[in-house]
Amino acid sequence: GENVEQHPSTLSVQEGDSAVIKCTYSDSASNYFPWYKQELGKRPQLIIDIRSNVGEKKDQRIAVTLNKTAKHFSLHITETQPEDSAVYFCADGTGYSSASKIIFGSGTRLSIRP
Amino acid sequence: DGGITQSPKYLFRKEGQNVTLSCEQNLNHDAMYWYRQDPGQGLRLIYYSQIVNDFQKGDIAEGYSVSREKKESFPLTVTSAQKNPTAFYLCASSLGRGGNEKLFFGSGTQLSVL
Numbered sequence: 001g002e003n004v005e006q007h008p009s010t011l012s013v014q015e016g017d018s019a020v021i022k023c024t025y026s027d028s029a030s031n032y033f034p035w036y037k038q039e040l041g042k043r044p045q046l047i048i049d050i051r052s053n054v055g056e057k058k059d060q061r062i063a064v065t066l067n068k069t070a071k072h073f074s075l076h077i078t079e080t081q082p083e084d085s086a087v088y089f090c091a092d093g094t095g096y097s098s099a100s101k102i103i104f105g106s107g108t109r110l111s112i113r114p
Numbered sequence: 115d116g117g118i119t120q121s122p123k124y125l126f127r128k129e130g131q132n133v134t135l136s137c138e139q140n141l142n143h144d145a146m147y148w149y150r151q152d153p154g155q156g157l158r159l160i161y162y163s164q165i166v167n168d169f170q171k172g173d174i175a176e177g178y179s180v181s182r183e184k185k186e187s188f189p190l191t192v193t194s195a196q197k198n199p200t201a202f203y204l205c206a207s208s209l210g211r212g213g214n215e216k217l218f219f220g221s222g223t224q225l226s227v228l
Contacts, residue, residue: 006156032214043204043219044157051214089156093213100164100213101172105160106156 003027006105008089014113019080021108023090024072033066033073034102039086041113047088048075077110085112117141120205120220126228127192129201130134135190135223137205144211148187150174151202151222160203163188163212192225200227 003026013019025033034049049075050057050064057064061080067071077084087109094101118139121217127133138147145164149192156184159172163182182188189206192199202221 009154029208035215036217043221044217045219046216049216093215101159101162101170102213102217103159103173103210104149104157109156 004092004103004105006108010109010111012061012111012113013044013080015080017080019075019077019084019087019110021110022072022077023074023092023105024070025092026071027092027094029094029100030092032065032102035062035064035089035091036089036091036104037086038089038107044089053103055085061074080112081090082112082114085110118205118207118218118220120203122223122225123221125223125225127225130189132193133225135154135192135203135205135225137173137188137190137220139186139207141207141218142185142200142208143207144181145187145205145208145213145215146152147187147208147217148172148188148190148208149204151204157204160190167192180225199225 006023031052036044037047038044048062048064048081050066061078063076089107090105091102121136147162148160156176156201160178161180163169169182179191205220206217
């Protein structure tokens with residue numbers, strides 16, 4: 001992908017509420033949309049990903065939705081817990097060539113209020 | 115993800131000096147990436163390589179150089195031409211060629227200017 005915009009840059013939610021982070025991409029050839037979580041002082045870790053042939057994917061409290069027509073995808077975290085506090089990055093990728101790469105958004109710092 | 119190792123953890127560069135950051139993986143991954151992370155910002159792509167002896171420039175390649183002589187190694191040199199090198203540098207790898215697979219990150223190198 002060529003450009004990924006991520007919003008909001010910071011998000012604070014009450015414990016138990018839901019959090020939503022949104023990203024838009026520009027490259028029509030993008031076909032892979034992962035989300036990474038980076039806790040303080042640690043390396044980013046993949047938490048969920050979705051490919052362009054799927055509209056939604058869930059894994060327990062985490063879900064990702066993709067709207068290819070609008071070129072945007074979102075991360076949904078339900079029943080938030082203190083351990084969800086971290087920086088979340090969306091990314092997009094275009095596969096199958098030597099020039100294929102993964103580009104990241106600018107990140108969202110999520111804080112969970114007790 | 116102990117299969118990808120970055121060294122050193124902290125590195126200091128003097129004015130006009132080139133420094134090299136090491137990234138080694140024993141995961142037999144084809145693709146390797148270098149990202150730069152500045153405080154409060156996302157992961158910006160410096161260089162990437164989908165196959166041995168081939169690499170591509172990312173969005174912020176100026177002032178950096180890489181080599182990919184071996185599958186398991188992808189060192190990054192920060193040259194004196196990079197005027198603002200202070201940042202956290204993350205190396206990553208993925209199993210297949212193409213920007214559509216899970217990235218495994220190293221633990222990072224913090225580079226500072228003396």
